[in-house]
Amino acid sequence: MIAQILFLILLGVSAFFFARRIGEIRRNIKLGRDIDRSDNSSERWKTMFMVAIGQSKMVKRPIAGILHILVYVGFILINIEVLEIIIDGLFGTHRVFATLGAGAIYDFLIGCFEILAFLVLVACVIFLVRRNVINIKRFHSKEMTKWPKSDANIILVTEVLLMFALLSMNATDAILQERAATMMASGQEVSETLSHYIEAGSFPVSAWLVPLYDGMSVDALMTTERFMWWFHIIGILGFLVYVPYSKHFHIFLAFPNTYYSKLLPKGELPNMEAVTNEVKLMLDPNADPFAAPAPDPDAAPIKFGAKDVQDLTWKQLFDSYTCTECGRCTSVCPANQTGKLLSPRKIMMDTRDRLDEVGKGLENGAPKDDGKSLLRDYISEEELWACTTCNACVEACPVNIDPVSIIIDLRRHLIMEESKSPESITAMFNNVENNGAPWAFPAADRGKWIEELNS
Amino acid sequence: MSEYIKVPTMAEMMASGEVPEVLFWVGCSGSFDDRAKKITKAIVKILHRAGVKYAVLGAEESCTGDPAKRAGNEFLFQMQAMQNIMVLNGYGVKRIVTGCPHCFNIMKNEYPELGGNYEVLHHTQFINELIKDGKLQITDGKSFKGKRITFHDPCYLGRANDVYEAPREALQTLDAELVEMRRCKSKGLCCGAGGAQMFKEAEPGNKEVNVERTEDALETKANVIATGCPFCNTMMTDGVKNFEKEGSVEVKDIAELIAEAGDLL
Numbered sequence: 093m094i095a096q097i098l099f100l101i102l103l104g105v106s107a108f109f110f111a112r113r114i115g116e117i118r119r120n121i122k123l124g125r126d127i128d129r130s131d132n133s134s135e136r137w138k139t140m141f142m143v144a145i146g147q148s149k150m151v152k153r154p155i156a157g158i159l160h161i162l163v164y165v166g167f168i169l170i171n172i173e174v175l176e177i178i179i180d181g182l183f184g185t186h187r188v189f190a191t192l193g194a195g196a197i198y199d200f201l202i203g204c205f206e207i208l209a210f211l212v213l214v215a216c217v218i219f220l221v222r223r224n225v226i227n228i229k230r231f232h233s234k235e236m237t238k239w240p241k242s243d244a245n246i247i248l249v250t251e252v253l254l255m256f257a258l259l260s261m262n263a264t265d266a267i268l269q270e271r272a273a274t275m276m277a278s279g280q281e282v283s284e285t286l287s288h289y290i291e292a293g294s295f296p297v298s299a300w301l302v303p304l305y306d307g308m309s310v311d312a313l314m315t316t317e318r319f320m321w322w323f324h325i326i327g328i329l330g331f332l333v334y335v336p337y338s339k340h341f342h343i344f345l346a347f348p349n350t351y352y353s354k355l356l357p358k359g360e361l362p363n364m365e366a367v368t369n370e371v372k373l374m375l376d377p378n379a380d381p382f383a384a385p386a387p388d389p390d391a392a393p394i395k396f397g398a399k400d401v402q403d404l405t406w407k408q409l410f411d412s413y414t415c416t417e418c419g420r421c422t423s424v425c426p427a428n429q430t431g432k433l434l435s436p437r438k439i440m441m442d443t444r445d446r447l448d449e450v451g452k453g454l455e456n457g458a459p460k461d462d463g464k465s466l467l468r469d470y471i472s473e474e475e476l477w478a479c480t481t482c483n484a485c486v487e488a489c490p491v492n493i494d495p496v497s498i499i500i501d502l503r504r505h506l507i508m509e510e511s512k513s514p515e516s517i518t519a520m521f522n523n524v525e526n527n528g529a530p531w532a533f534p535a536a537d538r539g540k541w542i543e544e545l546n547s
Numbered sequence: 548m549s550e551y552i553k554v555p556t557m558a559e560m561m562a563s564g565e566v567p568e569v570l571f572w573v574g575c576s577g578s579f580d581d582r583a584k585k586i587t588k589a590i591v592k593i594l595h596r597a598g599v600k601y602a603v604l605g606a607e608e609s610c611t612g613d614p615a616k617r618a619g620n621e622f623l624f625q626m627q628a629m630q631n632i633m634v635l636n637g638y639g640v641k642r643i644v645t646g647c648p649h650c651f652n653i654m655k656n657e658y659p660e661l662g663g664n665y666e667v668l669h670h671t672q673f674i675n676e677l678i679k680d681g682k683l684q685i686t687d688g689k690s691f692k693g694k695r696i697t698f699h700d701p702c703y704l705g706r707a708n709d710v711y712e713a714p715r716e717a718l719q720t721l722d723a724e725l726v727e728m729r730r731c732k733s734k735g736l737c738c739g740a741g742g743a744q745m746f747k748e749a750e751p752g753n754k755e756v757n758v759e760r761t762e763d764a765l766e767t768k769a770n771v772i773a774t775g776c777p778f779c780n781t782m783m784t785d786g787v788k789n790f791e792k793e794g795s796v797e798v799k800d801i802a803e804l805i806a807e808a809g810d811l812l
Contacts, residue, residue, distance in 0.1 A: 359707025360656035364621045368661065371625040397619060426737040426760075431753030478750040481617050481742030482702040487733050503619030517618050520746040524623055528609030529575040530746055539605040541577075541584040542554045545591065 099181035099325075106329035113336040117413055120451040124406035129352040136351045139492070144350040149490040153420070156222075159215040163251070166212035167343065170258070173205050177325050187265075190292030202293035206262060210297040213255040216248045223248070230419030233428075235438040240339065240417055247331075247340050254327045261320035263301035264313050265289060271310060286310060342416035346491045349414040352407055353492040358483045361500060366394050397504025400465040401447045404501060411493040412444035421485035421495060427478040434478035436485035436495035442470035443498060467502050476502050477514060552595050556605040557638045567602040569594075569673070570640045572654070574647035575610050576777035582784065583646075583777035589806040590646055590670050596811055597683040601644070607634050613649040616657070618743035625661065628653075632663035642666045644673045646802075648703035648776045649741070655708065669704055671714035671775045671801050678720055678805075688810030691723035696804070697769035698725070699760065699783060700735035701776035714775050714801050721808055723771070728763040736760045738782035745778050761786025765796065772798045 129136075142148045147164065151157035176189045185191070190198045223231050223244060230236075231244075268289040275282050305316060335341055356362070373379050398404050421436035422428050428435050446466045453462050467473075479499045486494050506512045513521070520530045528535045560567055571594065577587035594601045612627030635643075643665045645651040655667035668676075677683040696718055704710045711732045718725055730736045739749065739756025749755060761783060764772045772787070774780045777800075784798045799807075806812050 357652075357656055357708050359652040359703050361616060363625065363657055363660050367621045367625050371622065371629060375626070375629055396621065424734070424736075426739060426756045427750070427752070429736075429754075430739075430749075430756050430759055432750045434750070474750055477747070478752075479742050480702070480737045480739060480744050480756065482737035483706045484702075484734075484737065487706050500617070500619060504621060505619075507619035508622065513618065514747050516747040517743060520614055520618070520743065521620055521623055524610045524612070524615050524627060528627070529579060530610060530614050531575065531579055533579045535609070536606055538573075538578045538608055539556075539603075541573075541587055542603075542605070544584070545554065545588055546551050 093184070096182060096184050102326065102329055103178065103181070106333050109333045110336065113333075116451055116455075117336060117341075119454075120447050121406050121409045121413065123402050123447070123450065124404050124409040125402075127405040127407055129407060132355060135355055136353070139353050139355070140347055140351040143353070143490070143492055144346045147490070149488075149492075152488075156418075159218055162208075162211045162215045163219075166208040166215075169208055170205050170212075172201065173258075174325075174328055177321070181325060186288040187290065187292045190290065195292065198292055199294040202262070203296050206259065206295055206297040209255045209258050213252055213259075216251045216255070220245065220248045220252075230423040233419065233422060233435055233437070235435060235441055236417070236419070240441070243338050243340075244417070246334075247338065250327060250331060254324055254331070257320045257324040257327065259298040259301055260305070261317055261324060262293065262295050262298035264305050264308075264317035264320065265293070266295045266298060267302060267305055267308075268310070268313050268317060271313075285314060339415065339417045342414050342491060345410065345414040349410055350492050352410065354407075354494060354497075358486055361497075364396070364504075366396070395505075396508035397506070398498070398501035399467045399505045399509065401443060401450055403505070404443070404466075404498060408443065408494070408498055408501075409447055411495075411498075412440050412447060414491055415440040415444065415493055416491070417441060418490065420488040420490065421493070424484040424488045426480055426482060426484065432475075432478040433472065434475045439471060439475070439495045439498055440493060442466065446470050467505060471502060473506065473512070476506070477517075550595075552591060554591055555602045557602045557607065557640075558605070560602045561638060565600075566639070568600045569642045569644050569668075570635070570638075571601050571603050572643050572645040572647075572650055573603055573608060574645060574650045574777065577646040578608070580777060580781070582780060586777060586780065586800040586802055587646055589800065589802040589812060590644075590674075592806050592811040593674055593677070593683060593802060593809070594644075596809060597677045599677070599682070604634065609634075611650045611653045613653045614743040614746060616653065617741070628658055628661050628663070632658060632661055635663060635665065640665055642668070644668050644670055646670050646777070648701040648707075649778070652703040652707050669710060669713070669775065671704070671717055672710060674802060674805055675713045675717040678717060683805075683809070685720060685805055685809035689807040691721040691771075691804070691808065694721075694723040694771060695726050695767065695769040696721065696723045696771045696773050697728055697764055697767045698731075698773045698775075698801075699728070699738065699764060699779055700732060701774070701779050702735070702737050702741050704775055705735055706733055714773070717801055717805060718773055721804060726767045726769055728767055730763055736763060738776075738779040738786075740778035740782050745781075755786075755789075757782035757786040758789050761790060765790060765792060770796060771804065772796060773804060774798060774800050 147161055150160050179188050180186055222228055268286065269291050272282050272286050272289050273291055305313060308316065335343065395403060401409060417437055419437050425434060425436055443466060476499055481496055483496060486496055523530050523532050527533060557570065571590065573587050576583040609631055610627050611631060612624035615627065616624035643654060645654065645667065648669055651667055651669040654665065698714055698718060700711065715725065736759065737756060738760050764783065772783050774783060780798055780800055787793050787796050787798055
């Protein structure tokens with residue numbers, strides 16, 4: 093009974109912390125500007141199916157892709173067993189699904205989970221080796237030190253321990269099942285607790301662990317089995333609370349994030365409506381400059397581009413929480429590969445970190461303006477100007493994150509709010525404006541090639 | 548072969564009451580840059596040979612606004628776009644062939660919202676269409692037999708608009724060996740010029756992007772690096788010079804290669 097109450101409290105506390113963090117993230121994302129992504133739901137479901145559920149972009153790098161699919165499938169399916177553990181924990185039952193009948197199905201499922209758990213364990217060990225032993229460049233960039241590096245390792249080590257606990261739980265359970273059955277067969281009295289260990293499940297993987305625990309007494313085995321059971325479920329609940337603070341939140345956000353993907357061609361950069369209205373007025377010879385309606389004093393002034401996270405759209409902010417820092421974007425970025433400061437992954441991490449900072453400020457009742465901004469305090473002008481807008485990062489992202497759109501929005505702020513650009517860019521603007529070409533050639537010479545054609 | 552070619556402007560066409568099938572949008576590079584002008588001339592010769600009824604805007608053409616937009620100057624972009632749209636709509640233009648993937652992308656994707664609705668084709672798509680329809684035969688010129696050609700995907704044609712096959716199909720008519728770079732199609736590496744980089748110095752780093760990309764191309768042991776963008780052409784040409792390979796490796800636009808094969812230049 094005490095165990096059940098304790099379990100209920102643990103479950104409640106972790107659900108509370110999880111929900112609280114989800115609330116924070118939701119509030120932070122809603123700080124972004126509105127953008128309509130509610131159209132074309134069939135195309136959106138299709139994208140989510142292919143990219144998130146089907147992992148179509150993950151497998152473009154086969155080694156990481158296939159290992160990731162193992163962990164992903166393992167994570168989803170082993171949840172059925174977690175559900176059983178939660179029911180057992182709440183109602184004091186043991187392997188409740190086995191008692192529902194159809195023992196063969198239960199045996200089959202437990203067998204599958206065991207194999208998956210083993211594959212997850214192997215995949216996580218390989219991931220740890222890839223991160224920490226093999227020198228894979230994208231895991232060693234400047235932005236991947238300190239917390240981001242530990243975050244990745246914490247999760248991987250936790251998963252290894254969880255899978256080991258699950259398998260050890262099964263191994264000790266299997267031994268106990270066998271001992272209870274033998275005792276019963278030989279007419280010995282079986283204690284009530286031991287009688288819980290009904291024959292259920294098949295243990296193709298944990299059978300290997302049996303020699304590790306076989307020498308123990310029944311009492312020691314039961315203690316170990318309970319310890320592994322609690323360790324496993326506390327680990328999972330801890331994981332639940334930890335994940336929304338971690339890059340690993342992608343396990344939830346990847347699905348909605350791909351659903352809300354930009355469905356336009358990658359090269360299409362939506363036009364700014366506010367600018368269209370002004371340009372139309374400027375170009376209309378009949379427009380009366382004095383006929384413009386008096387500005388609404390309550391209306392927020394129109395801002396062009398983005399200086400801080402609130403100037404970005406909610407989707408760009410959603411992207412930042414979805415980013416799992418895999419660095420595929422950065423590894424294909426032409427600027428990054430040639431030693432420039434720009435790293436698309438860092439753009440996403442900076443956006444998320446700044447958004448968290450702004451969110452925390454709101455909680456503490458700090459003044460809205462903390463004197464900092466995404467531009468400059470997090471992302472430098474040098475990074476912004478290194479982008480070739482080639483969209484390689486967008487193409488590479490396994491969950492359809494779009495770092496280029498953030499770069500362009502920050503550039504828009506620099507140009508349209510601060511008139512700040514590298515000198516040569518300013519010269520290009522002037523040429524376009526005066527000569528209709530980015531170079532200083534007179535517009536009248538545009539047809540010169542025609543004369544040259546027949547000479 | 549130097550047949551006299553008259554390049555009609557839209558204004559001339561309109562004055563004589565004619566309507567061209569397509570407008571050839573030359574682009575700033577193709578109009579002013581000496582190297583890119585050669586590509587423009589090749590395109591015009593192909594159009595002429597295939598009997599396409601086309602016209603250009605001449606002095607009425609103006610920058611599409613692409614470099615301004617990508618650099619963050621939405622005002623300048625929209626000013627340029629709206630002025631161009633006024634001209635294009637004034638002539639009732641329906642179909643546009645561009646000589647540059649940046650013009651192609653922006654006119655195809657970003658002009659419609661501002662009132663410019665056209666069917667926009669990149670010149671490699673149009674050339675491929677002409678070959679497929681049997682309107683363009685290119686058998687009487689230079690033979691590319693035994694040559695290795697590698698195609699460098701322009702970002703604004705490939706990744707930006709998923710056009711990967713048309714330029715390759717056009718190249719396949721050349722009877723050369725088409726070899727792919729390690730990074731090609733959706734994984735192609737940028738030449739380093741996009742997003743207004745063409746008009747500024749690169750940020751500090753340890754290498755130029757075009758050098759990195761030229762290495763990919765040289766790795767294929769190709770004799771010809773085929774391009775579909777005047778900016779890529781400049782960048783790859785500079786890259787080849789950087790490796791002092793200009794004697795053995797040519798950088799040519801697909802239009803130039805097709806024109807050579809058809810003895811049009």
